[in-house]
Amino acid sequence: MRAAVLLIDGRSGSGKTELARAIVAGSPTAQLVRLDDLYPGWGGLEEGSRVVRDDILASDTPSWRRWDWELGRHAEWHDIDPSRPLVIEGCGALSRDNRRLATFGIWVALDAATRKRRALERDGSTYAPHWDEWAAQEDAFLTRENPAAHADAVIDGSDVTLELARWRAVVDAARVTE
Numbered sequence: 778m779r780a781a782v783l784l785i786d787g788r789s790g791s792g793k794t795e796l797a798r799a800i801v802a803g804s805p806t807a808q809l810v811r812l813d814d815l816y817p818g819w820g821g822l823e824e825g826s827r828v829v830r831d832d833i834l835a836s837d838t839p840s841w842r843r844w845d846w847e848l849g850r851h852a853e854w855h856d857i858d859p860s861r862p863l864v865i866e867g868c869g870a871l872s873r874d875n876r877r878l879a880t881f882g883i884w885v886a887l888d889a890a891t892r893k894r895r896a897l898e899r900d901g902s903t904y905a906p907h908w909d910e911w912a913a914q915e916d917a918f919l920t921r922e923n924p925a926a927h928a929d930a931v932i933d934g935s936d937v938t939l940e941l942a943r944w945r946a947v948v949d950a951a952r953v954t955e
Contacts, residue, residue, distance in 0.1 A: 779863045780847035781950045782834065782878070786871035786924045787885030788915050789908075790899070796885060797866035799938055804948045807858055812867020815841045817908045818849060822914040826869030826922075833857060833865065834878035838854030868915055871924035872928040881947045884925040887934030 783800070787793045794811065801809045810833065816825040821844070833839045839857040846848075857863060865875075870880045897905055904911075918924070925931055932940065 779859050781880040781948055782863045782865065783944070784829075784875055784879045784882040785864065785866040785885065786868060786928070787887070787934060788868060788889075788892055788919075789911060790894070790896035791885040791887040792895075792937040793866045793868075793885050795942070796932075796937035796941075797864050800944050800948055801864055803941070803945045806861060807862040807864055807948050810814040810841060810855075810857070810863065810865045812865070812869055814843050816867075817844050817851070818846075818870070818888070819910055820914070822869045822911070822918055825867060826872050826875065826918065829865055829870055830872065830874050831879065833863075834875060834926040854855075862950075864948060865881055869918055871927055872922045873927055876924075882924075882928045882949070883928075883944065884928035885934045885937060886925070886930045886931055891935070920938050 785793045785797050788862060794813075797809055797811070801807045810829075812825045812829070815828055816822060828841055832841055839859055840854050841857070842854050843852040845852040865879075876882050893908065897908070930940075
């Protein structure tokens with residue numbers, strides 16, 4: 778038996794991380810995987826999406842390897858307990874293949890200007906030189922995968938906590954059979 782898996786996707790600055798943290802904070806057994814922790818560098822969106830599929834969702838022994846952004850290399854492995862609910866958030870989480878292996882998917886939508894302002898306020902000079910490179914990867918992923926079309930819900934990133942009880946219920950749902 779495998780616990781519920783919730784995928785949260787959206788473009789940079791849309792509110793994915795805020796939503797994921799709020800869900801997990803109200804679900805004490807839930808685990809959180811942030812793709813920001815496993816993308817292998819600024820060009821790693823596609824690899825992050827693949828890791829979600831191959832190493833986490835399709836694996837009998839799910840785990841992921843942290844990317845050390847300071848050193849620019851892989852670091853330690855993190856095991857995932859498949860019997861506990863799992864929230865995976867980040868751009869690339871909601872691919873077609875990943876959605877087939879998950880319980881529920883959410884797309885967080887927000888206008889480009891607000892997203893960019895939020896992202897640069899959050900990460901400042903670290904992110905600013907990479908904004909265009911990252912946005913191009915998002916564009917390619919969105920064109921190929923159309924994650925919003927595979928989402929069970931599309932929510933407004935201007936206030937991701939509006940239906941928080943609903944998303945916590947998804948995570949806390951009864952176990953599903955494989």
